[in-house]
Amino acid sequence: MTETILEIKDLRVSYDTYAGEVQSVRGISFDVKKGETVAIVGESGCGKSVTAKSIMQLIAKPGRIKEGSSIVFDGRNVLKMSKKELRAYRGSDCAMIFQDALTSLDPTMRVGKQIAEVLTIHGKCPKKEAAEKAVDLLRRVGIPNAELRAKEYPHQFSGGMRQRAMIATALAGDPKLLIADEPTTALDVTIQAQIIDLMKELQQKTGAAIVLITHDLGVVADIADRICVMYSGKIVERGASADIFYRPKHPYTVSLLKAVPRLDLTNKQTLATIDGTPPDLLAPPAGCPFSTRCKYCMPVCKEEMPGATAFGNGHEASCWLHDPRAPKVEGLFCETKEACR
Numbered sequence: 001m002t003e004t005i006l007e008i009k010d011l012r013v014s015y016d017t018y019a020g021e022v023q024s025v026r027g028i029s030f031d032v033k034k035g036e037t038v039a040i041v042g043e044s045g046c047g048k049s050v051t052a053k054s055i056m057q058l059i060a061k062p063g064r065i066k067e068g069s070s071i072v073f074d075g076r077n078v079l080k081m082s083k084k085e086l087r088a089y090r091g092s093d094c095a096m097i098f099q100d101a102l103t104s105l106d107p108t109m110r111v112g113k114q115i116a117e118v119l120t121i122h123g124k125c126p127k128k129e130a131a132e133k134a135v136d137l138l139r140r141v142g143i144p145n146a147e148l149r150a151k152e153y154p155h156q157f158s159g160g161m162r163q164r165a166m167i168a169t170a171l172a173g174d175p176k177l178l179i180a181d182e183p184t185t186a187l188d189v190t191i192q193a194q195i196i197d198l199m200k201e202l203q204q205k206t207g208a209a210i211v212l213i214t215h216d217l218g219v220v221a222d223i224a225d226r227i228c229v230m231y232s233g234k235i236v237e238r239g240a241s242a243d244i245f246y247r248p249k250h251p252y253t254v255s256l257l258k259a260v261p262r263l264d265l266t267n268k269q270t271l272a273t274i275d276g277t278p279p280d281l282l283a284p285p286a287g288c289p290f291s292t293r294c295k296y297c298m299p300v301c302k303e304e305m306p307g308a309t310a311f312g313n314g315h316e317a318s319c320w321l322h323d324p325r326a327p328k329v330e331g332l333f334c335e336t337k338e339a340c341r
Contacts, residue, residue, distance in 0.1 A: 005177055005209045006032040006055065006073050012066040013050050013059060020282050024050045024063075026233035032177065037203065037210040039220040039241075041256070042230035045278060048213045049099065051230075052181045055211070056096050057086055074176065092122045095170035099182040101162035105154040111165050112138070112150025118172035137168040141198060160191035164198065171202060178203075181213045196223050218260050221245065226314070229253045232279050232289030234305075239315030249309070249317035249333055252290045288320065296321060296329055 013025040025047040032038045040048050053059055055071060057078055071078040073094060081089060090096075098104035106114055115134035119125050125133060131150075138146040141164040154162055163183060170178055180199065184192035200223055203210055214220060220227060220241070227244040229237040229252065237250040248254050258272040276293035279285050285292070291301040301320050309322040320326055 003034050004031050005034045006211070007070070008051075008055070008072075009070040011051065011054060011069045011071065013047070013054055013069075014064060014066060016062040016064070017282075023281050023284055024233055025054070026284060028228075028230070028233075028235045030228050030235065030238065032209050032211060034176070034209055035203070035207050036225040037212060037223050039212040039214060039224035039227045040230055041214055041217055041220060041227055043215055043274075043278060045281075046230045047233040048215075048230055049181050052096065052179050052211065052213050055177075055179060056090055056094060057081065058096075088122070091118055091170075091173040091175070093173075093175055094177045094179065095173055095175040096179040096181065097163075097166050097170050097183050099185055101159070101166045102154060104166060105162060105169075107154055110151055110153060111157065115150075115165070115169050115172050118169055122173050124173065134168075134172070137172055138165065140171075140202070141165070141168045142194070143168075159187055160194065163187065163191075163195055167195075167198065167202070171206070174206070175208055177209045177211065179211045179213070182215070183212070184214070184216075184219055192219065199223065216260075217245075217256055229256070232284060233281060234289055234318070236288075236290065236319070237317040239311070240313060243311070243313065243315040247311070247315070247333070249311060249315070249322065250290075250319050251294050251296055251321070251332065253317070254332060288318070296332065298326065 008031065009029045010027050011025055012027050015022040015024060028051065030038065040051060042048055054065055059065055065079060069079065078089065112131060112134040115137055116130035119130035119133055120127055135146045135150045138150055143149050143161055143164055157165060184195050187195065196219060199210065212220060212224060224241045227239065227241055228235045229244065229250065231252050237244065237248065237253045244253060245257070248257060255274045259274060261271060274293060279289055279292060285302065287302045287304050288306055291297045294301065298320060306318045306320045308316040308318050310316045321329060
């Protein structure tokens with residue numbers, strides 16, 4: 001059996017604001033096996049990035065991880081680590097590629113020095129050797145003229161090259177788990193594909209597990225082993241990549257798939273959208289969070305959160321339409337050899 005590297009149980013994260021408690025993450029659970037890629041997909045504001053920061057113990061006030069939450073990395077409870085243990089954990093055991101590389105990299109420090117700093121802080125090698133390894137890491141992530149580029153500042157890099165530099169920084173500590181928070185945001189599609197290919201290639205070489213955070217299902221199609229679909233602070237569907245793309249079982253997942261632009265349609269084709277807006281997490285709904293936007297909503301959907309229905313192979317969805325008493329909806333949950341659109 002493949003060993004689990006990360007296990008999250010009943011994670012709840014809230015932010016205390018002047019208006020009240022914003023419940024960003026509302027009791028999610030999932031795990032990550034060694035060497036696999038798990039994608040967390042959903043709209044902006046659904047709690048994806050908050051989940052990623054929780055794994056790194058980067059939730060700062062007014063945010064707080066609530067009692068009863070559990071984050072276990074390689075058998076160790078992350079939420080009970082001391083400052084010294086967290087310092088060793090971040091970067092060495094678990095590293096993160098942040099959403100905006102320009103604001104995440106230090107603008108006053110040369111890129112090579114930033115990468116070398118990770119190596120020296122975690123005691124991987126002495127200062128002189130660290131500088132040489134920083135150049136080698138830049139070379140590994142596909143940056144040309146790495147020796148010269150290592151002496152430049154982040155603003156002298158293009159968006160795609162800054163993202164590559166961020167990946168090199170994350171890899172410097174040789175982590176067992178890599179968290180990529182929207183690693184292709186604001187990049188053109190060609191560079192997006194290059195970054196995803198690079199992550200796949202590096203994963204094959206290092207054996208690291210990856211948690212990929214994104215709002216774009218198109219990004220995860222060729223890299224994720226498993227996908228968790230998140231909405232309004234909850235995971236509404238999870239399963240193998242093929243199950244999510246070809247056999248979706250939640251109306252929100254179906255809507256997300258339909259919203260992905262297609263190359264086989266004419267230029268005059270109207271892009272599919274999801275009507276309505278996500279619920280206010282100051283006062284989250286008692287029932288299914290997607291009920292206010294779902295055309296198949298029933299009275300029970302607004303009153304009570306549905307339990308997870310299992311479909312085999314780890315595929316499950318939380319939707320009242322799968323209850324034996326619910327009316328049958330023809331054609332909603334397709335099962336084809338082509339991605340449901």
